[in-house]
Amino acid sequence: MAASSVMQRATGFTQFLRIHGFSCGVSETRMALSVVAGGRFSDLEAIAMRWRIIYAKTPQQWAHFGTLFAAYFKVEGPRFRQTERLDLEGGEGRGHRVSAKNPLMVQPSARPLLAYSPDAGSPVSLALAPDLDYGSLKQWSRRAFRRWSHPRGIRRMPSSGRHMDWPKTISSGIRHAGEVVDWQRVRRRPQKLRIVLLLDVSGSMRPHVPFFLGLAWLWTRMGLRFSLFLSSSDVADATTALKRGRPGGKPLMESRALGGGTRLGHAFAWLWNQRRVAFDHRTIFLVASDGFDQGDLRLVMDYFPRFAQVVGRIVWMNPLLLETDYVPKAQALLAALPYCTEHVGVRDQVSWVSYVKTLIMA
Amino acid sequence: MAESLIDEWIARLDQVGYVADTQVAAALHLAVSLDRPLLVEGPAGVGKTLLAQSLATSCGRPLVRLQCYEGLDSTKALYDWNYPKQLLAARAAAHTEFDTHSVYTWEFLLERPLLQALRMDPAPVLLIDEVERADEEFEAMLLEILGEFQVSIPELGTVEALAHPWVILTSNRSRDLSDALRRRCLYLWLDYPSVDREMAILQRAVPDLESSLAQQIVAAIRELRGWNLLKPPGVSESIDWARTLSQLAAGPLTDETLNWTLGCVVKTREDLSTVERNGLALLWRR
Secondary structure (H helix, E strand, O other): OOOHHHHHHHHHHHHHHHHOOOOOOHHHHHHHHHHHHHHHOHHHHHHHHHHHHHHHOOOOHHHHHHHHHHHHOOOOOOOOOEEEEEHHHOOOOOOOOOOOOOOOOHHOOOHOOOOOHHHHHOOOOOOOOOOHHHHHHHHHHHHOOOOOOOOOOOOOOOOOOEEEEEEHHHHHHHHHHOOOOOOOOOEEEOOOOOOEEEEEOHHHHHHOOOEEEEEEHHHOOOOOOEEEEOOOOOOEEEEEHHHOOOOOOOOOOOOHHOOOOOHHHHHHHHHHHHHHHHHOEEEEEEEEOOOOOOOHHHHHHHHHHHHHHHHHEEEEEEEHHHHOOOOOOHHHHHHHHHHOOOOOOOOOHHHHHHHHHHHHHO | OOOHHHHHHHHHHOOOOOOOOHHHHHHHHHHHHHHHOOOEEEOOOOOOHHHHHHHHHHHHEEHHHEEEEOOOOOOHHEEEEOHHHHHHHHHHHOOOOOHHHHHOOOHHHEHHHHHHHHHOOOEEEEEEOOHHOHHHHHHHHHHHHHHHEEEEEEEOEEEOOOOOOOEEEEOOOOOOHHHHHHHHOOOEEOOOOOOHHHHHHHHHHOOOOOHHHHHHHHHHHHHHEEEOOOOOOOOHHHHHHHHHHHHHHHOOOOOOOHHHHHOOOOOHHHHHHHHHHHHHHHHHOO
């Protein structure tokens, strides 16, 4: 393909990437065009290598760029649209949507671009619940944050600290020479709440995952520091994917990538070793899991107490706690519970609101 | 023509001991030619910091390094006023007419790494290392520098770069960076190297290393990376291991010898127990 032809399609390619979750704008298109205009390229691979550096902004985008580039520039033959494909089927379904299960509709080249599909056999959908009352959840979440950051019985700290701010005092003294010295104190840094949610997405949590993802999505839009980690056999940081998701939209990622079992101990160890920076005294560490762990129990016993020492509060949200006659028996849960600030039953909107009410009343 | 430019970059980096592939060379070429900061992400120990150092050495530019950490703010990264000096100046002028503005000049300003990088001529390579360790507020402060290559100092006005520095930001992804910061940068994902590249790196770093031993080390390291360890070994770990084994290679490499040296590549107790559980024979095939 000639460079001029590539230039003509670059604008369309940017649009194409946006559809697939890339946050690229005019500046990226201009850079991409300037790269093509600046040199003669022997093949499309050389262009793809350079454009990947310009367009991709995250490791996930970096990994998918090659597939998207190939899907856009290297499709052999006509690029079918849905209507065109209906025509090819002899007008049989003109005006009707073809079922998503129809294998004819799935282009092999586009398959890696699809997120989780319930028809593909994956056990847990990592999509956000579309039918939650987000307005009400927002209000109740705000109350929970307020209570978490200022628990009852702990007096609010004044805005100024105990230590003198000598640079400011001197600076002020110089500016207002001859006047009474204004002793400046170091301002306390606002205690900005940080929430880390570890969500168990193994098969036993299947009915509750969409609610927790919806709640987490809401929290990313409430101006607090929030991180979401998904745990099954493996652990993944889903914060970025969550920010770009929307209720009723595509799933955050393929749950198959995380494996099928539950290894909470591995998740705690991974968080401690790889994401230690997210945990300090301002952190509220939420664990949403039923506690059925198939991994190494020693890891839970070794790492979970470390979190208890550094974070402000640990809340274990266990959906099974709402069942009548439920008694925690899972070994991982029993090992972790002594270090939890709260063990609460949360699995949907009603139980979340109920928990916040008890939190306020406590 | 475009390919030859990439080859030039590879050769240039090779001269200073950095074994680059075409993707790395293309990223540096674009960062320099498009005048954009380059954000390099990847696992720990794959050579992100070394890339910036090699860029500076290969192009004969000075390197200004800012190591990020939690609590880093503008007074440590950008500039601060020299208050003792201001006080002394004020005292010295106590009996004469004293103009407050006279102590808010360049003479009383302490330049920190970011401001230094903007005011250096020739422009340096500015390495902002492990940017994710700094707070979100610091990230916001960086936006003006990365986007416009300028800094606003209320007392002095806007300071523009004399010549745009080549900026490399590195991140180990222990925290997600903001979209605004990512938008201002080109991006390079630096993953573990391929077998051939890792062999070349080992042979550059440890010239005395036998080829067969290097192959075994690379194979073992790749095996370890597939074991889902808490801290998978990076390139720097494989170089450390190669150095150690190279010194021990005069005698036979027994299991006991290998066990001694595992500390070069395995960094936590849990990972060590994983290696013990899987067995050394699986790792080191003779």
